Amino acid sequence: MQTYGNPDITYGWWAGNSGVTNRSGKFIAAHAAHTGLICFAAGGSTLWELARFDPSVPMGHQSSIFLAHLASIGIGFDEAGVWTGAGVATIAILHLIFSMVYGGGGLLHSLLFPGDMQDSEVVQARKFKLEWGNPDNQTFILGHHLIFFGVACAWFVEWARVHGIYDPAIGAIRQVNYNLDLTMIWHRQFDFLAIDSLEDVMGGHAFLAFAEITGGALHVVAGSTPWEKKRLGEYSKFKGAELLSAEAVLSWSLAGIGWMAIVAAFWCATNTTVYPEAWYGEPLQLKFTVCPYWIDTVDLQGGGAFWGHTTRAALSNVHYYLGFFFLQGHFWHALRALGFDFSKVSASIGNEKNATFTIDS
Template sequence: MQTYGNPNITYDWYAGNSGVTNRSGKFIAAHAAHAGLMMFWAGAFTLFELARYDAAIPMGNQGLICLPHLATLGIGGIENGVITDFYECTVIGVLHLIFSGVLGAGGLLHSLKFEGNLSEANGRPKKFDFKWDDPDKLTFILGHHLIFLGLGATQFVEFAKYHGIWDSAKGVVRTIEPNLSFAAVWNHQADFLSISSLEDVMGGHAIIALITIAGGAFHIATKQFGEYTSFKGKGLLSAESVLSYSLAGAGYMALIAAFWCSTNTTVYPTEFYGEVLKLNFEFFPYFTDTAQGLTGEAHTARAWLANAHFFLGFFFIQGHLWHALRGMGFDFKRISKALDNFDTAKITAGD
């Protein structure tokens, strides 16, 4: 964190990131609590949407977010684009609430009972203590993250393979055998928005799973060889810089999701999300519905999802630029000082 020349600087309670800057135990606590909040939202909103779901109205026209995703996964006894088994969706919602409590308790445990800095811990937890400018430890932790991401993608592929997901082209839930052709995945780099094969979609997830797991193993097994130089990233591993990279990645994926959701009907079926959207420009780009029959202020689930992802992605990118500049040492107070000097110069010239 920048101190602007003041070694005794303190941060207010709402500057959440500052509280975990050099405290690896608190960093884990924040992660667990954050995951618990996301779990709680997903569970609570699923139950809320179930309570107001109307099978007589197309799902995409009901302003739903969680239920369309569950339906796309073939959960809810989907027939003709309608949920027929409320029990399955209820179980998913309740499980999310239970897991949110577990994660929240883990966050409180790490925050209130365990060491705030894992360098002071005993046993295995000490392995996960880190400093922002320690490339060996950061690459070790990054490796674990990549492996878990790969396992998550693998789980999705296996779910589609044995349980099945919704195929909008055939109007049924069917099992998907992934297309494991690396060439097919490579060739979709430029036209992924128009992918129309679920086999290609699941094949892409399978190959990404392989790549991330292999990358995770590589990062866990390797360390910096030789001197840690600027070529290897020296000076780019401050807390500000790593945060900026994370925001850039999240923002980029949010923008990709927005455009994909707005046009693709294979991954986002019209039965659950509504018709494809139209891209408009005023002061900024935004997506509008093309569906007929919407009244008043109603919007399709696709419109809510695409616009929310776009604007979140946009602001994540701004956050990336802010923290990247701070990580590079730029002092934003120089801007206010320059403006003050400019105003002073104008007043003096006027006098």
């Protein structure tokens, strides 16, 4: 974290990142605890939506965001193919149980395990220490993240192929095989909002799984190969040795999640294949005053909509505005990582207010 030239600076409790900047053990504790909070929110919200669900009102008109996501991947249907919420409570309770497991892991890493992984007695654990000026250390950690993401994508592809997901074209659950057409995947980069084939969706996930797992493996071994060690200085510079810092990594993370949130907002607002109308409600209309926003195209009076909006409207607008503020955080931390001193801005404003001007006679 940038200290503006003051090595003895003390951050307030709200600057949570300052406490984990150079302490990899605390960093892992924060990650585990954060995952526990997400699991708890998912499980609790799913139970809340299930408790207030009204079968006589379309799901998309009840702002049932978590139920809609589960229905989209084929969960909650009876043997006749009708959505009844079967098994949803079990999944919600499992999330609540996992939240306690993750929370316990966060407490263990925070209170019992070393605050810095380089102090761990486990040899393998010491490899996950944080060395911001060492690109090989950073790529090693990045590689594991990519592999986990790739495995998640592969799991989703197999789920669709073996269990099946909801196809709005036929209004039922069906098994979906992936279409691994590289030409299609390339062109879908530019018209993904209009995608209308679940096979193409799974093909994109299959390709992404391969790319992430392969890239992750390469990042894990990067720096440990003989040909790299011979030219360590050159390759370290290529990997961004002069760019790495806690602020920089945080800014890149915020940029990634912010951009994904905005893309998801536009996608959810109009696409009825990935976001079926039966679960999310009707497509939205884009409006613009000071900034873009989406409004419902149906009258929801008398329905069970939460705050008077469809699931699609709630999901799209919340994603867009969260993404917008994430990007503001990206710019803030990116500028700090580049050395911009924000304290000079307030100082300059104060000098302007206190300045006196004279006019020569």
